[in-house]
Amino acid sequence: MLFQVTGRSNIFFKRSFILCAFATFGIYFILILSLFYFLNSSTFFNLLLSYRTLYSLVLSLIAASLATILSIAIGVPAAYALSRYNFYGKEFVDTILELPMVVSPAALGAMLLIFFNNPIGLWINEHLINFVFTIAGVVLAQFITTMGIATRLIKTVIDEIPQRYENVARGLGATPLKAFMMITLPLSKRGIISASILTWAKAFGEFGATITIAGSMPANTETLPIAVFMRLSAADIEGTVVMILILTAIGLGILYIYKFFAKRFPYV
Amino acid sequence: MFEIINLSTRVENFYLKDITFSVATDSIHMIIGPSGSGKTVLLETIAGFTTNNINISGEVRVDGVDVTNFPPERRNFSYVPQDLALFPHLNVEDNIFFGFNVRNVRGVKKVNQNQNQNMSFDFVIALAQTVGISSFFKRSIDSLSGGERQRVALVRALATGNRHLLLDEPFAGLHVGLKKELWFLLKEIQRKYKLTIIMVTHDIDEAFFLGEHISILIDGRIEQSGLKREARMPQTMAVARFYGLKNIFKAIVEDYSNNNDLNLYIPELKLRLSQEQLAFDLRKVQECLYVGIRSEDITFYDNDNQEAHPNIRGKIISYFEKDHFVMIFFKGDGLDTLMELEMPYSRFKNLGIKEVNLNIQQISLSIDTNYIFPIF
Numbered sequence: 001m002l003f004q005v006t007g008r009s010n011i012f013f014k015r016s017f018i019l020c021a022f023a024t025f026g027i028y029f030i031l032i033l034s035l036f037y038f039l040n041s042s043t044f045f046n047l048l049l050s051y052r053t054l055y056s057l058v059l060s061l062i063a064a065s066l067a068t069i070l071s072i073a074i075g076v077p078a079a080y081a082l083s084r085y086n087f088y089g090k091e092f093v094d095t096i097l098e099l100p101m102v103v104s105p106a107a108l109g110a111m112l113l114i115f116f117n118n119p120i121g122l123w124i125n126e127h128l129i130n131f132v133f134t135i136a137g138v139v140l141a142q143f144i145t146t147m148g149i150a151t152r153l154i155k156t157v158i159d160e161i162p163q164r165y166e167n168v169a170r171g172l173g174a175t176p177l178k179a180f181m182m183i184t185l186p187l188s189k190r191g192i193i194s195a196s197i198l199t200w201a202k203a204f205g206e207f208g209a210t211i212t213i214a215g216s217m218p219a220n221t222e223t224l225p226i227a228v229f230m231r232l233s234a235a236d237i238e239g240t241v242v243m244i245l246i247l248t249a250i251g252l253g254i255l256y257i258y259k260f261f262a263k264r265f266p267y268v
Numbered sequence: 269m270f271e272i273i274n275l276s277t278r279v280e281n282f283y284l285k286d287i288t289f290s291v292a293t294d295s296i297h298m299i300i301g302p303s304g305s306g307k308t309v310l311l312e313t314i315a316g317f318t319t320n321n322i323n324i325s326g327e328v329r330v331d332g333v334d335v336t337n338f339p340p341e342r343r344n345f346s347y348v349p350q351d352l353a354l355f356p357h358l359n360v361e362d363n364i365f366f367g368f369n370v371r372n373v374r375g376v377k378k379v380n381q382n383q384n385q386n387m388s389f390d391f392v393i394a395l396a397q398t399v400g401i402s403s404f405f406k407r408s409i410d411s412l413s414g415g416e417r418q419r420v421a422l423v424r425a426l427a428t429g430n431r432h433l434l435l436d437e438p439f440a441g442l443h444v445g446l447k448k449e450l451w452f453l454l455k456e457i458q459r460k461y462k463l464t465i466i467m468v469t470h471d472i473d474e475a476f477f478l479g480e481h482i483s484i485l486i487d488g489r490i491e492q493s494g495l496k497r498e499a500r501m502p503q504t505m506a507v508a509r510f511y512g513l514k515n516i517f518k519a520i521v522e523d524y525s526n527n528n529d530l531n532l533y534i535p536e537l538k539l540r541l542s543q544e545q546l547a548f549d550l551r552k553v554q555e556c557l558y559v560g561i562r563s564e565d566i567t568f569y570d571n572d573n574q575e576a577h578p579n580i581r582g583k584i585i586s587y588f589e590k591d592h593f594v595m596i597f598f599k600g601d602g603l604d605t606l607m608e609l610e611m612p613y614s615r616f617k618n619l620g621i622k623e624v625n626l627n628i629q630q631i632s633l634s635i636d637t638n639y640i641f642p643i644f
Contacts, residue, residue, distance in 0.1 A: 164353040167317045170340035171347035172428050174370040182370065186357045 032248060035241045047242040052218050053227070057246060059135065060224040064203035067142035071150035071199050076192065079154035080180065084163065097148040109141055109212025116213075137214035138221055142203035150199040157191030158184065197258050201251050269293045270314075270432065270466060275326035277313050284309055284488045287326070291481065294462040296454075298479030300469055302510055306488040307468035308350070311436050314466065315347045316340040330432060345432035346425035350440055352417055354409045360420055361405040364392060367428030392427045398457060399423050415446045422454070426461065435467035439474065451477050472511065476500075486510060500562065501641035508560055508643055514608035516560045516643060521553050534559065536605040537580060541637045558643040563595070563610040565639035568619060568631060579632045580607075584621055589613065598633060609633065 047053055081087070082094055100108055115121040116132050124131070131137040161184055169179040185192075207225035214221040216230050224247050231239035270291035277284045284306050291297040301307050312318055314328050317340060328336045328343075335343045346367075354363055362369075396402040399419045404412070412420065418438055425433055439447045455478065458465060468485075469475055475482055482499035484492045486506045492499065502508040508516055519532040522540070529542045582600035594616040596609045621629065 162351075162353065164349045164351065165355060167312070167315070167340065168347060168349060168353040169355075169366065169370070170317070171315055171343075171345065171434075172367040172370060172424070173341050174366075175341055176339075178370050182366075183355060187355075 038237050038241050055219045056224050056227045063138045066139045067203040068200040070143045071146045075150035075154050078151045083158040097152050100145045100148045105208025109209035112213045133215040141209035141213045142206045146199045146203045153195035157188045161187050271329035273327040278323040289493050295480045296465045297481045298475035299483045300475040301485035305485045311434050346430045347434045348421050348438050350437045352421040364424050433465045519559045521555045561640050563608045566609045567634045581632050
């Protein structure tokens, strides 16, 4: 009898928790499904294949990719340093990584805009690259938003790799750089790829900082998330729906493909 | 040859204090101690993994060269940690040849040029055959059994050509049979390749089997260090406790005999015995000290023996059979103190002690005073 009661409560526990898991899926799925209420197949393809939409799509893909490359390029060594070394100011560095999380994206964009109105920022705009209301500004906004997150994600990956591997490699004759390249990097490869995809997804969907620094000029600095906002502002519901569907399909599609391959090839 | 001279360090709140010992070339020096005594910290400090730690003082010398400030890759000794740290993304072959690859050595001929380090492809293959891993070079690390992993780790450490090894409990967690097999293997390759090894363990059997010299590390300090036969006799109370020594008694110096031997009286055993004063240091008359005797150094007789050693008559209170010996608790007539003894099972059986005779059957035990040692 006791066994039965325990068995039933176990099943209830398991099923109620699985129900919550499905609830998360259901809530998001209903939101996605509701988009189709305003969708008309003929206008969908017209909107999808329009120059303005394709421009936004290509700009979003390229800008997110560049921002991700930059974030990972600085994030990997930064994360390694934070994970392995003790140095003066480490706590400050570690804390400021969360800046994009604690201030809103719009505030982050405003900070960028203010910086480029300072003497140093003005000099950079005039003599190096102009970031204000340009495509370079789009990449910069996405890079600034994702750099901290990418570093934090990669640090978690490196933290989980025991330092003993590197120690043993050094004992076998490897320099710190070789130990990093031949041991730490291959062991963290999967985690870094995972972090890159999440970083890319975050950059791809970035809105607040981008619109603040780069503006919202169609066929210039208008990324997909900005296009969603612009079309909604103009009461173009069908256009808004198409933009959201492209964003959702690409974002979730890439994450799903990654999960599929990660399961089949665990050491990739 | 390893020489560790006054090595001290601090890692967070743990202190390693003034460690000094030396390891002769072509020998194994075992460091034993309880968990948390600093064994791994000591090994990592010797290996140089804490060179950025500003709290290190003292010297580490290898064959006369002071390597204290050298990075690990320039110290020329291989380190095998407790979990072996076999690289999971590389197969057995790539693990073994990792040392070759990082040194940018390409091809057999080039390898052979480094004769002084005895590094050659043929050497590694021969080593792998000796250790019995040559048949699974292409296997992944995940697919290896416990014993195979240990063998791969040993070959990887030696394949670099390093003849100085630091081993951090590499056989922990293995079952007894496999452990013994690997002890013999380690002894064999140590003798064959003339290795100089510092190995830490908390397993006393392992330490005494493998080591020629033994140091006992307790609370970050070497409590005792010496040859195996010297290490059998704990010199301090901390070591005695670590060994689990039960037969510790307070003794009083009664006087000195004509040949300057020390006459001791142990009130708990009502026992008088004479000891060479040299081993006990110079003691004053009436001074108290502690003495101990290992449980396996006490002999049993089923009647009064005629030997010169002091006898204590009494009864067996209880006994516990273990795999190859019997642990016995003995109480002398008129004494309050229990003594712990050990003897092989076959010998115990010959004594004819049965459960029903406990506390009844009179028996004598004999203490060879040569095995009584002072605890400072």
